[in-house]
Amino acid sequence: MSSCFPEILLIGYGNPGRMDDGLGPALAAKIEENPVDGIIVDADYQLTVEDSVDISKYEIVIFADAAVTGDAPFFFKKVHSISPSGISSHSVSPGEVLYLVETMFQAKTTAYVLGIRGYEFERFEERLSEGAKKNLEAAFEFIMNLVQSGKLIESAGSICNK
Amino acid sequence: MAKTKVVEIEPLTRVEGHGKVSIHLDDHNNVKEARLHIVEFRGFERFIKGRPFWEVPVIVQRLCGICPVSHQLASAKAMDLIVGAKKLTPTAEKVRRLMNYGQIMQSHVLHFFHLCSPDILFGFDADPKIRNIFGVIRKMPDLAVQGVMMRKYGQEIIKATSGKKIHGTGAVPGGVNKNVSIEERDSFLKDIDRMKTWALSALNLAKNYTLDHIDTVETFAAFNSSHLSLVREDGALDLYHGKLRAIDAGGNLIFDQVDYQNYSDYIMEEVRSWSYNKFPFIKSRGHIDGWYRVGPLSRMNTAGFIDTPEAQTAMEEFKGLTRGKPNHMSLAYHWARMIEVLHCVEKIEELLNDPDLQGNDLLVKGDRAEEGIGVIEAPRGTLFHHYRVNEDGQVTYCNLIVSSTNNNEAMNRAVTKVAHDHISGRPKITEGMLNHVEVAIRAYDPCLSCATHALGQMPLVVEMYDPGGSLLERRGKCV
Numbered sequence: 001m002s003s004c005f006p007e008i009l010l011i012g013y014g015n016p017g018r019m020d021d022g023l024g025p026a027l028a029a030k031i032e033e034n035p036v037d038g039i040i041v042d043a044d045y046q047l048t049v050e051d052s053v054d055i056s057k058y059e060i061v062i063f064a065d066a067a068v069t070g071d072a073p074f075f076f077k078k079v080h081s082i083s084p085s086g087i088s089s090h091s092v093s094p095g096e097v098l099y100l101v102e103t104m105f106q107a108k109t110t111a112y113v114l115g116i117r118g119y120e121f122e123r124f125e126e127r128l129s130e131g132a133k134k135n136l137e138a139a140f141e142f143i144m145n146l147v148q149s150g151k152l153i154e155s156a157g158s159i160c161n162k
Numbered sequence: 163m164a165k166t167k168v169v170e171i172e173p174l175t176r177v178e179g180h181g182k183v184s185i186h187l188d189d190h191n192n193v194k195e196a197r198l199h200i201v202e203f204r205g206f207e208r209f210i211k212g213r214p215f216w217e218v219p220v221i222v223q224r225l226c227g228i229c230p231v232s233h234q235l236a237s238a239k240a241m242d243l244i245v246g247a248k249k250l251t252p253t254a255e256k257v258r259r260l261m262n263y264g265q266i267m268q269s270h271v272l273h274f275f276h277l278c279s280p281d282i283l284f285g286f287d288a289d290p291k292i293r294n295i296f297g298v299i300r301k302m303p304d305l306a307v308q309g310v311m312m313r314k315y316g317q318e319i320i321k322a323t324s325g326k327k328i329h330g331t332g333a334v335p336g337g338v339n340k341n342v343s344i345e346e347r348d349s350f351l352k353d354i355d356r357m358k359t360w361a362l363s364a365l366n367l368a369k370n371y372t373l374d375h376i377d378t379v380e381t382f383a384a385f386n387s388s389h390l391s392l393v394r395e396d397g398a399l400d401l402y403h404g405k406l407r408a409i410d411a412g413g414n415l416i417f418d419q420v421d422y423q424n425y426s427d428y429i430m431e432e433v434r435s436w437s438y439n440k441f442p443f444i445k446s447r448g449h450i451d452g453w454y455r456v457g458p459l460s461r462m463n464t465a466g467f468i469d470t471p472e473a474q475t476a477m478e479e480f481k482g483l484t485r486g487k488p489n490h491m492s493l494a495y496h497w498a499r500m501i502e503v504l505h506c507v508e509k510i511e512e513l514l515n516d517p518d519l520q521g522n523d524l525l526v527k528g529d530r531a532e533e534g535i536g537v538i539e540a541p542r543g544t545l546f547h548h549y550r551v552n553e554d555g556q557v558t559y560c561n562l563i564v565s566s567t568n569n570n571e572a573m574n575r576a577v578t579k580v581a582h583d584h585i586s587g588r589p590k591i592t593e594g595m596l597n598h599v600e601v602a603i604r605a606y607d608p609c610l611s612c613a614t615h616a617l618g619q620m621p622l623v624v625e626m627y628d629p630g631g632s633l634l635e636r637r638g639k640c641v
Contacts, residue, residue: 050310053314
C-alpha cells in the first residue's frame with residue numbers, strides 16, 4: 001500500500017444555465033456540501049488553459065462533465081494527454097489540459113474523466129432534468145465510495161512512491 | 163457575365179463563439195463580396211424580461227463564459243440607478259474596479275498569448291499544425307507559462323472580488339457584497355512585481371512585432387474609421403467609468419463627455435438581413451458613415467493619456483507611430499491590448515495598496531428608479547446595458563450593445579479588405595490565405611457568443627462552392 005496520501009482535485013465544469021450541461025458544477029457543489037478528506041473540488045464553465053496550473057499540483061485529477069451520449073448513469077475512464085493541432089481558448093479538452101500539465105509544468109498528474117449522462121441541453125434554464133438528477137446521485141455515490149476506498153490512491157501509487 | 167463562387171469559413175478558429183465568413187468569388191477568383199455572419203442567436207434580451215432586477219447581474223453572466231465579469235459589472239451599474247445608488251461607497255467602487263482590471267488583464271493575456279501569438283511567432287501562412295498554442299509551448303515555453311500564469315492571476319482576482327468563478331455575486335445593485343481581505347490582498351501583492359515584468363515583456367513583444375513588420379501592419383486590414391470609448395472627465399483612459407467620447411478618422415471630436423444615460427440620443431443600431439448581429443452607428447453621421455470601432459485600439463485613440471506611469475510611457479510611444487493622429491491599423495490592436503495589460507497591472511497594484519479595499523461600507527440605496535443604463539469598457543470595447551424595471555421589480559425592457567457588436571462593421575470591412583488583398587485572383591485558395599482572413603478578425607478579439615447574446619462553440623468548416631452553387635471543397639478544423 002502506498003505510504004503517501006495524494007490529494008485528488010475534482011473539477012466539475014459546464015454551464016448551469018443550459019440545463020444538464022451543469023451536471024459537472026452540480027457534482028462539485030454536492031461534494032463541497034458533503035466534504036470528505038482527500039478530495040478538493042473546483043467548478044467552472046469550461047476547462048481552460050490556466051486549469052493546468054492547479055492540476056499540476058495534484059497527484060490525481062478528475063474531470064467531471066456532462067455527457068451528451070454514452071452509458072447512463074455515468075462513465076469513468078482514464079485520460080491520456082493529447083497534443084492537437086488546434087485550440088480554442090473557450091475550452092480545452094481534458095487530454096489537452098493534461099498535455100499542458102506535462103509539457104509546461106513537467107508534472108505527472110493521473111487524470112480521469114467522469115462523464116455524467118445528461119439529456120436536456122438546449123433550453124436556457126438553470127435546472128437539471130429528472131434523469132440527470134438521478135445520474136448525478138449515482139455519480140456522487142460512486143465518487144464518494146471511490147475516494148473513501150483508497151482505490152484511486154493505490155492506482156497513483158507509482159507516482160506517490162517516486 | 164461572370165458567375166459567383168462562395169468560400170465559407172465556418173466557424174472561426176481561435177475566436178470566441180461561433181461565426182462564419184463567406185467570401186463570394188467570380189469565375190476568375192476575384193472577390194465580389196466578403197461578410198462575417200453571426201449564425202447563432204438566443205434572444206437574451208427577451209429572455210431577461212420578467213426577471214427580478216436584483217438577479218440580473220448574475221443572470222447576464224450566462225451571456226458568455228469568457229467575459230461574464232464585464233456583463234456583471236455593466237448590469238450592476240445599471241441596477242445601481244434602479245436602486246437609487248447614484249454614488250457608490252469608496253470600497254464598493256474600488257472592489258469593482260479591481261474586478262474589472264482583473265477581467266481585462268486575464269482576457270487580453272489569453273488572447274495575446276494563446277490566440278494571437280501563434281500568428282505573430284510563426285507567420286500567418288505557417289503550417290497550422292505548428293501555428294497554435296502547442297507550437298508556442300514548444301518554441302517559447304517560458305512565454306507560454308507566463309501567459310498561463312498571468313491569466314491565472316487575473317482569474318484569481320476575479321474570484322476574490324466576485325466570490326466564485328461561476329455566476330459570481332460580488333457586484334450587486336448598489337455596491338458589492340464583499341470586500342478584499344488582508345490575506346487576499348497579500349497573496350496578490352507578492353506576485354505583482356512578476357506580473358509587471360511579464361506585462362512589460364509581452365508589451366515589448368507586441369510592440370516589436372508591430373515595428374519589425376510595419377509594412378504589413380500598416381496595410382493589413384487597415385482602414386480609416388471613427389473610434390468610441392468611455393474617457394474620464396480629464397480625458398484619461400478609464401476602463402470602469404466615464405463619459406462617452408467619439409472621434410472621427412482625423413482625430414476630431416464627434417462628441418465628448420456625453421453622459422451614457424443619453425446614449426440613445428447619439429447611437430442607433432441597424433439590422434441587416436444576413437446577420438443576427440446588429441450594426442450600431444453614430445446618429446449624427448447616419449448609418450452609412452456613422453460606424454465606428456471600439457476596444458483597445460480605439461481607447462488608445464480616444465484617450466488623451468493614461469494615469470499610470472509605465473502604461474503612459476507605452477502609450478506615448480504607440481501614439482508616436484502615427485504622430486499623434488488616430489491609429490487605424492487592425493493589427494495594432496495587439497500592441498494596444500498589451501499597453502492595457504500593463505495599465506491593469508499598475509492599477510491592480512495601486513488598488514491593492516489602498517486600505518479602502520478592506521472597508522466594510524459596501525452598499526448604498528436611495529430612491530427607486532424605473533430605468534437604468536450601465537456602460538463599461540469591457541476587454542473588447544464599450545459595453546452598454548439598458549434596462550427598465552416595473553414597480554414589482556421585474557425587468558420589462560432590456561437592450562444590450564455588446565463590444566463585439568460595436569465592431570461589427572469594422573470586422574466586416576477587415577474581412578473584405580483582406581479577402582481582396584490576399585485571396586482575389588489567386589488560382590487556388592490555401593489554408594494560409596483563409597487564415598489571413600481569420601487573423602484580421604482575431605485582431606478584434608471578437609466574442610461572438612456575446613455578440614449574438616448566445617452561448618456556444620463549434621469546429622471550423624470552410625466550404626467552397628463553384629459558380630453554380632455546388633460544393634467544390636470542404637475544409638474542417640478541430641478547435
